[in-house]
Amino acid sequence: MKLIVGLGNPGTQYRNTRHNAGFFLVDELAKKLGVSVEQSKFKGLIGEARLGQEKVLLLKPQTYMNLSGESIRAAMEWHKLGPEDILVAYDDMDIELGKIKFRPKGRPGGHNGIKSIIAHLGTDEFARLKIGIGRPQGVDVVSYVLTNFTQDERSEIDGAILKGIEGVDCFIETSNIQESMNKFNG
Numbered sequence: 001m002k003l004i005v006g007l008g009n010p011g012t013q014y015r016n017t018r019h020n021a022g023f024f025l026v027d028e029l030a031k032k033l034g035v036s037v038e039q040s041k042f043k044g045l046i047g048e049a050r051l052g053q054e055k056v057l058l059l060k061p062q063t064y065m066n067l068s069g070e071s072i073r074a075a076m077e078w079h080k081l082g083p084e085d086i087l088v089a090y091d092d093m094d095i096e097l098g099k100i101k102f103r104p105k106g107r108p109g110g111h112n113g114i115k116s117i118i119a120h121l122g123t124d125e126f127a128r129l130k131i132g133i134g135r136p137q138g139v140d141v142v143s144y145v146l147t148n149f150t151q152d153e154r155s156e157i158d159g160a161i162l163k164g165i166e167g168v169d170c171f172i173e174t175s176n177i178q179e180s181m182n183k184f185n186g
Contacts, residue, residue: 001055002172003081004029005072007090007113009146010062016154019065019145021091021131022113025161026058029168033058042074051172068113069120076121087127087171088117089164091145095132098156100164102171102180103128127177129164131157 006026007019014020030037030047037047037058044061057079061071076086090113095101105125108114118124136144149157167184171177 001057001079001081001085002175003057003059003072003075003079003086004168004172005059005061005068005086005088007065007068007088008060009064010060014146016148017146018091018133018149021133021157021161022089023060024157025089025129025131025164025168026060028161029165030058032165042071042078044071044075046075051169054172056172065113065116067116069116069118072117073120083121083123083126084175087129087168087177088114089129089131089168090114091133092130093133093135093141093145095130095134097132097134097153098160099132100160100167101130101132101185102167102177103130104177104181127171127180129167129180131160131164133157 006022008023009019026037033049035047035049037045037060039046043063044059047058049056059075061068063071090111104127107124108118163184167180170180170183
């Protein structure tokens with residue numbers, strides 16, 4: 001079983017914000033797999049699907065970004081999953097808008113959702129999909145991540161999400177984040 005997590009903030013006021021790029025990915029992946037991510041469990045919304053022979057659990061933590069690790073840890077413990085079984089998708093300001101990068105591990109880089117996950121799992125060794133939202137110019141970082149994408153920006157993000165889903169499929173099928181990195185980074 002693989003656990004695919006999209007980070008974001010719950011609530012209609014955050015629905016289309018830059019910080020919800022991870023939620024966008026999980027929603028599109030759910031649509032592709034023909035499932036909904038609406039069941040409330042593990043302090044999040046979940047959906048279950050199959051991709052080939054692999055069972056896939058999709059999770060959107062509803063704890064707000066800074067406490068995402070609580071939801072992920074609860075799901076992992078219930079399903080007896082290890083860090084090698086998860087992939088976390090989230091927004092990254094240090095990556096150009098519309099670009100993606102897969103990584104096998106790493107530091108949080110100032111991202112509070114990733115800080116929470118590392119704290120709750122006790123490791124930074126879990127696969128990630130970073131979705132580039134670009135760095136703000138002359139705008140407070142918190143304000144920037146909590147504002148909506150423009151129509152043009154959302155078009156670029158949608159393209160990145162589709163490419164990201166291909167990489168997530170590769171990760172699920174191969175259980176190897178390196179394959180996703182080789183094929184989809186950039």
